[in-house]
Amino acid sequence: MKPILALNAFDMKAAAAGGVLEERLRERASVFGSASVLFYERPLEFVRSAGCWLYDAQGVAYLDAYNNVPSVGHCHPRVVAAISRQLAEINVHTRYLHPHIIEFARELLATVPERLSNVTFTCTGSEANDLALRQAAHFTGGDGIIVTQAAYHGNTARVSEVSPSSFTDWAPPPHVRVVAAPDVRLTSTAGLASSFASQVSEAIADLERHGHRFAALLIDSIFSSDGVFADPPGFLRDTVDAVHRAGGLFIADEVQPGFARTGSAFWGFQRHGVEPDIITMGKPMGNGFPIAAVVTRPEILDALCAKVGYFNTFAGSAVAAAAGRAVLQVIAEEGLMENARSVGDHLKRGLKELAARHPEIAAVRGAGLYLGVELIQPASGAPAPERASAIINALRSRQVLIGAAGRFGSVLKIRPPLCFSVAHADQLIGSLDEVLGEAQ
Amino acid sequence: MKPILALNAFDMKAAAAGGVLEERLRERASVFGSASVLFYERPLEFVRSAGCWLYDAQGVAYLDAYNNVPSVGHCHPRVVAAISRQLAEINVHTRYLHPHIIEFARELLATVPERLSNVTFTCTGSEANDLALRQAAHFTGGDGIIVTQAAYHGNTARVSEVSPSSFTDWAPPPHVRVVAAPDVRLTSTAGLASSFASQVSEAIADLERHGHRFAALLIDSIFSSDGVFADPPGFLRDTVDAVHRAGGLFIADEVQPGFARTGSAFWGFQRHGVEPDIITMGKPMGNGFPIAAVVTRPEILDALCAKVGYFNTFAGSAVAAAAGRAVLQVIAEEGLMENARSVGDHLKRGLKELAARHPEIAAVRGAGLYLGVELIQPASGAPAPERASAIINALRSRQVLIGAAGRFGSVLKIRPPLCFSVAHADQLIGSLDEVLGEAQ
Numbered sequence: 001m002k003p004i005l006a007l008n009a010f011d012m013k014a015a016a017a018g019g020v021l022e023e024r025l026r027e028r029a030s031v032f033g034s035a036s037v038l039f040y041e042r043p044l045e046f047v048r049s050a051g052c053w054l055y056d057a058q059g060v061a062y063l064d065a066y067n068n069v070p071s072v073g074h075c076h077p078r079v080v081a082a083i084s085r086q087l088a089e090i091n092v093h094t095r096y097l098h099p100h101i102i103e104f105a106r107e108l109l110a111t112v113p114e115r116l117s118n119v120t121f122t123c124t125g126s127e128a129n130d131l132a133l134r135q136a137a138h139f140t141g142g143d144g145i146i147v148t149q150a151a152y153h154g155n156t157a158r159v160s161e162v163s164p165s166s167f168t169d170w171a172p173p174p175h176v177r178v179v180a181a182p183d184v185r186l187t188s189t190a191g192l193a194s195s196f197a198s199q200v201s202e203a204i205a206d207l208e209r210h211g212h213r214f215a216a217l218l219i220d221s222i223f224s225s226d227g228v229f230a231d232p233p234g235f236l237r238d239t240v241d242a243v244h245r246a247g248g249l250f251i252a253d254e255v256q257p258g259f260a261r262t263g264s265a266f267w268g269f270q271r272h273g274v275e276p277d278i279i280t281m282g283k284p285m286g287n288g289f290p291i292a293a294v295v296t297r298p299e300i301l302d303a304l305c306a307k308v309g310y311f312n313t314f315a316g317s318a319v320a321a322a323a324g325r326a327v328l329q330v331i332a333e334e335g336l337m338e339n340a341r342s343v344g345d346h347l348k349r350g351l352k353e354l355a356a357r358h359p360e361i362a363a364v365r366g367a368g369l370y371l372g373v374e375l376i377q378p379a380s381g382a383p384a385p386e387r388a389s390a391i392i393n394a395l396r397s398r399q400v401l402i403g404a405a406g407r408f409g410s411v412l413k414i415r416p417p418l419c420f421s422v423a424h425a426d427q428l429i430g431s432l433d434e435v436l437g438e439a440q
Numbered sequence: 441m442k443p444i445l446a447l448n449a450f451d452m453k454a455a456a457a458g459g460v461l462e463e464r465l466r467e468r469a470s471v472f473g474s475a476s477v478l479f480y481e482r483p484l485e486f487v488r489s490a491g492c493w494l495y496d497a498q499g500v501a502y503l504d505a506y507n508n509v510p511s512v513g514h515c516h517p518r519v520v521a522a523i524s525r526q527l528a529e530i531n532v533h534t535r536y537l538h539p540h541i542i543e544f545a546r547e548l549l550a551t552v553p554e555r556l557s558n559v560t561f562t563c564t565g566s567e568a569n570d571l572a573l574r575q576a577a578h579f580t581g582g583d584g585i586i587v588t589q590a591a592y593h594g595n596t597a598r599v600s601e602v603s604p605s606s607f608t609d610w611a612p613p614p615h616v617r618v619v620a621a622p623d624v625r626l627t628s629t630a631g632l633a634s635s636f637a638s639q640v641s642e643a644i645a646d647l648e649r650h651g652h653r654f655a656a657l658l659i660d661s662i663f664s665s666d667g668v669f670a671d672p673p674g675f676l677r678d679t680v681d682a683v684h685r686a687g688g689l690f691i692a693d694e695v696q697p698g699f700a701r702t703g704s705a706f707w708g709f710q711r712h713g714v715e716p717d718i719i720t721m722g723k724p725m726g727n728g729f730p731i732a733a734v735v736t737r738p739e740i741l742d743a744l745c746a747k748v749g750y751f752n753t754f755a756g757s758a759v760a761a762a763a764g765r766a767v768l769q770v771i772a773e774e775g776l777m778e779n780a781r782s783v784g785d786h787l788k789r790g791l792k793e794l795a796a797r798h799p800e801i802a803a804v805r806g807a808g809l810y811l812g813v814e815l816i817q818p819a820s821g822a823p824a825p826e827r828a829s830a831i832i833n834a835l836r837s838r839q840v841l842i843g844a845a846g847r848f849g850s851v852l853k854i855r856p857p858l859c860f861s862v863a864h865a866d867q868l869i870g871s872l873d874e875v876l877g878e879a880q
Contacts, residue, residue, distance in 0.1 A: 021537075034741055035558070037534075044536050045536060045538060054536075075528055089489075091514070091728040096485060096486050096494075098485060098486065118474075124563050124564070124567065126752070155751065156567065157598035160748060305474035313722075313723060319728065
């Protein structure tokens with residue numbers, strides 16, 4: 001398995017970029033060292049952005065079909081204004097009272113199942129998943145965690161243990177089990193629900209057999225890094241039932257599918273008609289301002305707090321609240337969930353039409369504006385990661401930005417800002433059609 | 441030991457606040473549940489802030505001698521303008537190039553020892569310490585960590601293991617050893633350096649004896665949560681030598697003392713003339729914008745990156761760079777390090793003068809604008825946490841904000857924004873004198 005950070009990554013050793021770019025790469029390597037990760041064979045430098053567009057120093061516009069953090073659009077004026085206004089007024093931690101953070105918490109909790117009535121703010125999705133794992137451990141008394149084969153849940157020490165896709169060479173720690181992504185190509189559509197549930201049940205049994213009490217199933221409800229698996233809606237129900245029967249918790253990592261992206265529901269888990277015990281969220285929550293959160297039932301939070309305090313200095317400030325509230329308002333007032341659904345459907349149809357003409361497309365998957373296009377070598381059916389990389393770089397040359405995902409890096413990952421239009425979708429489809437038609 | 445979060449904490453069960461405050465507390469408890477932590481017997485709600493002042497809804501001004509995040513002053517106009525301008529221009533992750541983050545990295549690295557030439561940006565000090573522990577583990581091949589008895593280094597799962605002061609009832613995990621804070625009252629001033637080094641050496645030997653290879657000594661170089669221990673300058677040298685002789689790393693947690701606060705140096709470790717292997721930083725770095733970092737030598741970062749990728753979505757964005765650069769500029773141009781030294785010296789003299797008249801003050805410690813006032817019961821010499829709490833609440837009634845620290849919660853913690861003036865210091869000293877003079 002290729003580490004997720006190596007997907008569509010620039011190879012510093014291959015650098016012969018020339019001119020300003022080469023100088024910038026050298027400068028960057030000297031300060032960031034081996035932790036410097038850049039996209040593309042020929043990295044991009046952007047200096048301005050708006051809506052679904054990123055601009056380089058020469059003013060060339062790139063269509064953004066990749067970035068899900070600036071989810072309501074790059075530099076959305078209402079979000080920028082809300083943050084800027086609050087920054088000038090007050091910005092301190094939550095150990096003093098402030099009305100806005102309570103209002104933000106209420107607005108956020110209104111989007112989730114009623115029993116999940118407590119929110120803890122953090123700054124990043126990694127911090128949110130780290131805290132969720134601690135809550136699950138304290139509540140269940142267990143440490144056994146189940147994740148998918150190519151999962152990525154964040155970058156802290158504890159969360160890295162359950163993020164196979166971060167490593168160059170990963171063996172699961174003793175308390176972790178992995179299950180294959182819910183791919184209908186490995187089973188039938190009708191059989192997917194029971195087959196995924198069986199895998200999870202077997203993993204639970206194996207954990208218990210090895211002395212690790214089962215604590216939680218942690219999954220991204222659209223299985224982003226596994227390669228985007230969204231359908232059929234509802235297939236997670238049997239699995240969540242199995243988790244609960246075993247006394248474990250279901251943690252829905254909504255960092256990727258949350259905040260209206262799937263088009264049909266505000267949260268990814270809602271498409272499946274299941275209720276998580278813990279929900280984690282992040283990326284699009286502040287449209288780029290670093291905010292994230294864990295939402296759970298009071299008794300689960302209580303189990304942690306009885307033993308250890310949790311306080312996060314920057315999280316839940318009045319500025320974080322201003323950013324988060326502005327994002328919720330823009331999603332509602334600009335109808336971005338409906339837009340994600342309608343433009344997502346249009347885009348998916350267009351991609352499926354490409355699949356009918358280009359045999360190297362094995363599957364078009366996803367929901368709303370989170371889509372995956374799986375590439376294979378037509379002759380053998382084998383995954384085609386090099387081809388995925390070539391396509392991503394060819395699209396970059398046509399000023400269209402997408403990414404890669406999946407266990408083999410062979411899935412094109414398409415998740416634009418939610419203000420993506422039909423015209424943007426058509427540009428992406430047209431460019432991809434050209435690239436797919438080129439001689440390999 | 442009392443958990444750090446319980447110091448100067450509002451007791452929800454004792455709530456009979458009345459009116460708007462009571463309603464706000466109820467609202468807050470309903471959304472944040474048991475993770476809600478508030479300061480003071482009667483919590484405060486602030487709606488505006490500027491410089492060293494926080495204002496409640498009635499316009500009453502409180503002198504801030506507590507908050508070290510808005511370190512160059514609350515809502516500093518230059519920092520607010522820099523962030524606001526950048527937010528409107530572009531705010532994406534570091535997998536695209538942007539000139540500002542490289543410039544910020546260079547400016548930051550110019551403040552540390554030359555060999556520490558790589559920086560990795562994170563969003564919080566907790567994430568920074570979590571990453572530092574992973575770097576140390578990969579580089580040394582060990583997991584043994586030494587911290588002080590009442591240390592607090594952050595809130596992730598891994599960092600909580602080395603933060604005794606977070607827990608209601610803490611027993612060190614097998615790979616962790618604690619040493620007592622470097623308190624000259626337990627030894628002589630002359631003997632402090634060797635006594636602290638001996639403790640650390642014994643802890644190293646004990647780790648190795650139990651099969652845990654020594655990885656790192658992780659300390660806050662002003663020992664904030666232990667109760668503020670700064671003197672004599674240089675006492676850490678013997679300890680750092682011992683750490684290096686044993687093949688371990690010295691991680692300087694500069695989240696509290698960094699960014700010019702100690703007055704005599706930009707970083708706390710510089711007062712001691714030692715060179716860390718890893719430096720972590722956070723709180724004041726963005727004056728409230730969530731940014732933090734880990735700085736280390738390339739070979740230490742390489743050891744991690746050879747095995748596992750590290751990427752932090754929100755960290756190192758152009759907006760983070762704008763915030764961080766503005767803070768560095770304001771510190772330099774407004775002479776805040778010099779101000780921290782001169783006003784800190786004035787404040788310390790005033791506090792020592794109080795100590796000469798009030799026998800319940802056992803010690804006045806610290807450097808620059810990070811000061812601790814240790815309170816005892818004069819008759820027995822025992823720690824006086826209840827008295828510390830009463831004084832903090834009495835100062836709050838006089839519109840002066842400070843906090844508590846130390847193993848017993850008996851140390852008054854004073855760490856105002858760095859723009860604190862002599863007049864502010866005199867107001868604090870005067871109010872404290874009154875409170876100390878009142879019948880108990």
